Amino acid sequence: MVQRLDYLKESPSQTAGPYVHIGTNPNWVEITGVYSQDLGLAIVGPQTRGERVILEGHVYDGNGAPVRDALVEIWQADAQGLYNSPHETRGEADPHFAGWARQPVSADEGFYRFETIRPGAAPYPDGRPQAPHVTVWIVARGINIGLHTRLYFGDEEEANGADPLLGRIDDPARRGTLIAPRSERDGLPVFTFDIRLQGEGETVFLDM
Amino acid sequence: MNGSFFQRDRAWHPPAYTPGYKTSVLRSPRNALLSLPATLSEMTGPVFGHDAIGELDNDLIRNFARTGDAIGQRLVVHGRVLDENARPVPGALVEFWQANAGGRYRHKKESYLAAIDPNFGGCGRCITDGEGRYSFRTIKPGAYPWPNGVNDWRPAHIHFSIFGQAFAQRLITQMYFEGDPMIWQCPIVQTIPDRAAVEQLVAALDRNATIPMDSLAYRFDIVLRGRRSTMFENRREGN
Numbered sequence: 001m002v003q004r005l006d007y008l009k010e011s012p013s014q015t016a017g018p019y020v021h022i023g024t025n026p027n028w029v030e031i032t033g034v035y036s037q038d039l040g041l042a043i044v045g046p047q048t049r050g051e052r053v054i055l056e057g058h059v060y061d062g063n064g065a066p067v068r069d070a071l072v073e074i075w076q077a078d079a080q081g082l083y084n085s086p087h088e089t090r091g092e093a094d095p096h097f098a099g100w101a102r103q104p105v106s107a108d109e110g111f112y113r114f115e116t117i118r119p120g121a122a123p124y125p126d127g128r129p130q131a132p133h134v135t136v137w138i139v140a141r142g143i144n145i146g147l148h149t150r151l152y153f154g155d156e157e158e159a160n161g162a163d164p165l166l167g168r169i170d171d172p173a174r175r176g177t178l179i180a181p182r183s184e185r186d187g188l189p190v191f192t193f194d195i196r197l198q199g200e201g202e203t204v205f206l207d208m
Numbered sequence: 209m210n211g212s213f214f215q216r217d218r219a220w221h222p223p224a225y226t227p228g229y230k231t232s233v234l235r236s237p238r239n240a241l242l243s244l245p246a247t248l249s250e251m252t253g254p255v256f257g258h259d260a261i262g263e264l265d266n267d268l269i270r271n272f273a274r275t276g277d278a279i280g281q282r283l284v285v286h287g288r289v290l291d292e293n294a295r296p297v298p299g300a301l302v303e304f305w306q307a308n309a310g311g312r313y314r315h316k317k318e319s320y321l322a323a324i325d326p327n328f329g330g331c332g333r334c335i336t337d338g339e340g341r342y343s344f345r346t347i348k349p350g351a352y353p354w355p356n357g358v359n360d361w362r363p364a365h366i367h368f369s370i371f372g373q374a375f376a377q378r379l380i381t382q383m384y385f386e387g388d389p390m391i392w393q394c395p396i397v398q399t400i401p402d403r404a405a406v407e408q409l410v411a412a413l414d415r416n417a418t419i420p421m422d423s424l425a426y427r428f429d430i431v432l433r434g435r436r437s438t439m440f441e442n443r444r445e446g447n
Contacts, residue, residue, distance in 0.1 A: 008292050008431045012405040013221045014382040015229070015396060016367065019315045022331050023305030023369055031314055031329045034271045035262065062234035075253065075375045085252035087374065100254035125212075125245045135249045139380055142231030144222035144399050146380055150249070165244055174239070197235045207216065207241035208250045208376055 013145035018069045021104045043101035043116045050079030050117030054190040059110045062198030066110030070140035073102040081120030124164040131159035148206045151193045154181040177203045211436035212246045213376045222399035229395045250376040256301040265333050266344035272329030280309025280347030282423040288340040292434030296340025301371040303333040311350030320352050363390035377432040384410045
């Protein structure tokens with residue numbers, strides 16, 4: 001008998017169920033008086049450095065119907081490409097930028113919206129620069145394990161063209177599911193990132 | 209321990225497409241996931257200070273109470289958040305939510321007939337201490353029927369959302385109660401292919417942590433992904 005390797009197994013994931021917002025956004029589902037406010041609502045403040053941008057979109061299922069019970073979280077670098085995390089060793093991130101936010105999607109249309117800043121570039125493990133991107137994580141009823149993906153900015157064509165992750169997706173149509181087209185509203189750039197869980201235009205999801 | 213993460217064992221987790229759990233049929237990606245080495249985007253994660261947490265946040269018996277304590281069998285749920293190297297994860301944000309003692313959620317879309325408890329909100333949170341420990345006080349949630357099969361019931365359970373130290377460790381799971389025969393009949397539990405993996409989600413009655421004449425106790429340890437030690441790594445600076 002050989003020696004045992006005393007590693008543990010990761011706890012298996014389970015669906016967040018239809019009522020994830022009770023746990024994550026109780027005020028939003030009218031459970032008030034427990035927390036003064038829900039976590040992760042505001043990611044930028046007046047002192048945050050960087051270009052203000054809006055990230056928004058819908059979450060759709062395999063029939064193209066809106067997913068009305070989803071929770072969307074984002075995690076991103078600051079305007080200099082630094083993460084507000086103890087594991088960031090390249091410098092000190094903007095203390096006025098948390099880098100993390102979450103939003104319940106709207107109960108009627110499955111729509112989410114974040115007001116944040118455009119992140120700077122951070123390196124790939126081999127040292128190549130990555131295009132500016134935002135990490136996106138989605139859970140909902142029927143999603144057995146949370147889905148990781150990335151939002152890239154539609155107006156960063158050159159950087160996107162050289163991005164190591166985007167470069168690994170051969171099919172241009174699939175690559176495009178990670179690139180949010182730009183528009184403008186009220187003087188702010190708006191990047192529309194629809195998340196399609198399945199079917200035509202299915203978003204590329206990541207295993208990292 | 210700040211190297212890259214162990215690869216997620218997706219055979220241990222439920223697959224995306226599990227027709228026995230009907231909602232997964234239209235919400236499961238059909239393309240293969242794109243594999244990539246963890247970058248800083250995944251190896252870093254937000255930090256939640258203890259100042260984010262209120263005094264009653266981990267007391268579901270009192271944190272929504274209007275006219276008295278929440279109704280039900282009083283419980284202490286406690287445990288540790290560890291990684292796959294069996295090291296404690298301090299500073300993890302653990303959030304939990306559940307139905308009341310009758311099995312009803314406080315949510316406007318909830319349609320189960322069981323009564324609403326006016327003193328039970330059903331949510332709580334805490335941050336793990338230096339040894340990765342967390343604990344909270346609650347009441348035992350009831351089982352409830354749900355529209356999947358004609359007569360499917362969820363076993364009593366508590367939902368957990370955990371932030372470790374990196375976004376790659378982000379996890380949502382559920383805790384079940386030792387000895388509950390309904391665990392093994394539940395289509396959501398059955399999305400997990402391996403019986404030993406299901407057992408990892410079944411909390412044991414912890415007689416030593418009960419509070420005499422007050423509360424039963426269950427212990428539930430949660431394991432997040434582990435990371436390699438950097439000592440054998442051959443990587444450039446800045447990854």
